Amino acid sequence: MGRTDEELRQMLKRDAEDERFVFTEPMLEEESREFIPDYYWEGNESAREEGVAEELSFVGTRVRILNGSLQMEWFRNRTRPDQGAGKQVFSTHLKKGKGYRYSDSLFKKEPKWARDAIKEVEDRYELLRRRAAILSSMRKNLRDYEQLLNECFPGNNSTDTEAKPGGNEQEKPE
Numbered sequence: 001m002g003r004t005d006e007e008l009r010q011m012l013k014r015d016a017e018d019e020r021f022v023f024t025e026p027m028l029e030e031e032s033r034e035f036i037p038d039y040y041w042e043g044n045e046s047a048r049e050e051g052v053a054e055e056l057s058f059v060g061t062r063v064r065i066l067n068g069s070l071q072m073e074w075f076r077n078r079t080r081p082d083q084g085a086g087k088q089v090f091s092t093h094l095k096k097g098k099g100y101r102y103s104d105s106l107f108k109k110e111p112k113w114a115r116d117a118i119k120e121v122e123d124r125y126e127l128l129r130r131r132a133a134i135l136s137s138m139r140k141n142l143r144d145y146e147q148l149l150n151e152c153f154p155g156n157n158s159t160d161t162e163a164k165p166g167g168n169e170q171e172k173p174e
Contacts, residue, residue, distance in 0.1 A: 043113050059118065060075050061121065072125040072129065101123075104119065
């Protein structure tokens, strides 16, 4: 079923862009947060409680939207004794590099259970990063298309709140 010109004009309006795309970044963020396997964090906690140094992992991950962009990041934690009774934790962001996933070599010193969990999470993150990139490209293409329409039909700006029917109407004589 085809769309009418009016429906297409409505879809190209700037406020309609918000309805089409803004909700998708939070949906991807929620999906990625839900996927982080509990056993990764449970394994990390278990290794700390048991005190087995070879099983400790100092790698963490976070998912957030920053400046309208979905980010799924990995970081390495290190601690330093605090003046008080505890420790200060410092996190260093790991660079992803080119492509849609982090290199396995960044995690080669982690325990086997952590490498396995990171690989599983990163497999999912890669798919989510690809989806986010496609959505971003679609937004750009729609903006470019809207600009081109405005150049083709200068008096028919798709960002106007009211569509201009018929284009070239003549005034009726009184």
